[in-house]
Amino acid sequence: MNEKDRTENDMQVNETKIEGRNACLEAFRSGKTVDKLFVLDGCTDGPVRSIIREAKKQDTIINFVSKDRLDKMSETGKHQGVIAMTSSYDYAEVEDILKLAEERNEDPFIILLDGIEDPHNLGAIIRTANQAGAHGVIITKHRAVGLTATVARTSAGALNYTPVAKVTNLVQTMKELKDKGLWFVCADMGGPVMYKQRLTGPIGLVIGNEGEGVGRLVKENCDMVASIPMKGQIDSLNASVAAGILAYEIVRQRMNAYVD
Numbered sequence: 001m002n003e004k005d006r007t008e009n010d011m012q013v014n015e016t017k018i019e020g021r022n023a024c025l026e027a028f029r030s031g032k033t034v035d036k037l038f039v040l041d042g043c044t045d046g047p048v049r050s051i052i053r054e055a056k057k058q059d060t061i062i063n064f065v066s067k068d069r070l071d072k073m074s075e076t077g078k079h080q081g082v083i084a085m086t087s088s089y090d091y092a093e094v095e096d097i098l099k100l101a102e103e104r105n106e107d108p109f110i111i112l113l114d115g116i117e118d119p120h121n122l123g124a125i126i127r128t129a130n131q132a133g134a135h136g137v138i139i140t141k142h143r144a145v146g147l148t149a150t151v152a153r154t155s156a157g158a159l160n161y162t163p164v165a166k167v168t169n170l171v172q173t174m175k176e177l178k179d180k181g182l183w184f185v186c187a188d189m190g191g192p193v194m195y196k197q198r199l200t201g202p203i204g205l206v207i208g209n210e211g212e213g214v215g216r217l218v219k220e221n222c223d224m225v226a227s228i229p230m231k232g233q234i235d236s237l238n239a240s241v242a243a244g245i246l247a248y249e250i251v252r253q254r255m256n257a258y259v260d
Contacts, residue, residue: 016085016086016089016147016148016149016152017073017074017075017083017084017085017149018034018083018084018085018086018149018152018153019074019075019076019078019079019080019082019083019084019149019152019153020076020078020079020080020082020153020156021047021048021051021080021081021082022156022157023152023153023155023156023157024037024051024082024083024084025047025050025051025054025157026156026157026158026160026161027084027086027157027160028051028054028055028057028058028060028084029054029157030157030160030161032086032160033058033086034055034058034060034084034085034086035060035061035085035086036060036061036062036063036084036085037051037052037055037060037061037062037063037082037083037084037085038063038065038069038070038073038082038083038084038085039051039052039062039063039064039065039081039082040064040065040066040067040070040081040082041064041065041066042064043081048081048082051082055084060084067081070083075148075149075150076149076150076153078153089147089152089159089164091147091164091165091166092136092163092164092165093165094136094138094165094167094173094176094177096136096163096165097110097135097136097138097163097165098135098180100135100136100163101135101202104135106133106135107200107201107202107203107254108135108177108180108181108182108202108203108204109132109133109134109135109202109203109205109250109254110134110135110136110137110138110177110182110203110204110205111125111129111134111136111137111138111204111205111207111243111247112137112138112170112173112174112184112204112205112206112207113125113137113138113139113140113144113206113207114140114170114206114207114208114209114214114215114218115140115143115144115208115209115212115215116139116144116145116207116209116210116239117143117144117145117209117210118145118210118239119145119148119150119151119154120150120154120240121210121238121239121240122139122145122151122154122240123150123151123152123153123154123155123156123159124154124155124240124243124244125137125207125239125240125243125244126151126154126155126158126159126162126164127154127155127156127158128240128243128244128247129158129162129243129247130155130158130161130162131158132244132247132248132250132251133251134162134205134247135163136162136163136164136165137162137163137164137165138164138165138166138167138170138173139164139165139166139167140166140167140168140170141166141167141168142168146166147159147164170218171217171218171221174204174206174218174221174222175221177204180202181202182202182203182204183201183202183203183204183223183224184203184204184205184206184221184222184223184224185197185199185203185204185205185206185222185223185224185225185226185246186205186206186207186208186214186218186219186222186224186225186226187205187206187207187208187213187214187225187226187227187228187242187243187246188208188213188214188219188225188226188227189227189228189230189236190225190227191224191225191226191227192225192226192227193226193227193228193229194226194227194228194245194246194249195229195249197224197226198253199226199246199249199250199253200250200253200254200257203250205243205246205247205250206218206219206222207239207242207243207246208239209239210238210239226246226249228242228245228246
């Protein structure tokens with residue numbers, strides 16, 4: 001069996017590749033089962049030694065391979081000398097997200113994505129959701145990216161801690177969440193500035209597609225529209241950047257509410 005055949009044999013259909021040092025380390029530390037770890041032969045710096053140590057604790061199979069082999073296996077081109085093979089990421093249920101909020105004794109804070117197509121945007125939003133204390137992310141099944149290796153790497157390990165649910169009908173899901181006490185704000189440049197709005201309580205933040213924004217029906221089912229002040233010559237922000245700005249305005253207002 002030549003190197004190409006061995007590489008293809010390593011990539012089972014039911015497995016997901018986790019690429020990058022931080023993402024691999026967090027996968028181990030979160031308790032996720034990693035079946036195999038591929039490490040650049042001869043790479044023995046501190047971060048890689050930490051990953052190998054965690055892999056040995058789990059009795060993970062460790063393969064030391066050439067850079068050429070890692071490059072062929074990589075989907076992102078940025079493996080940083082390590083690729084972990086693990087079972088595909090499991091999607092959570094919306095109820096799991098609500099349960100997490102309940103366990104933390106916090107008002108639910110959910111980020112809902114209406115047709116995000118770029119895996120880098122999705123990964124960055126999951127990372128922001130984790131850092132902002134959101135209880136989960138909801139994505140759509142159709143015309144949107146799922147949980148790929150690129151998403152996992154871009155999330156820098158946050159995917160191991162932040163539940164992601166996939167739904168068929170975002171509007172229906174929003175209606176069901178409204179029945180549970182949530183209200184929704186969507187990002188749209190046509191709305192009032194976010195600083196002038198009250199973004200506290202059980203809340204869902206809706207971020208739209210990179211090109212078209214939030215869909216009409218989704219927007220109609222939001223309780224509020226919030227815009228981000230723009231001072232430059234262009235009229236839009238990257239979806240993940242917009243999500244970060246609005247998420248942290250929610251964080252700021254929540255913190256002030258606790259102080260008050």
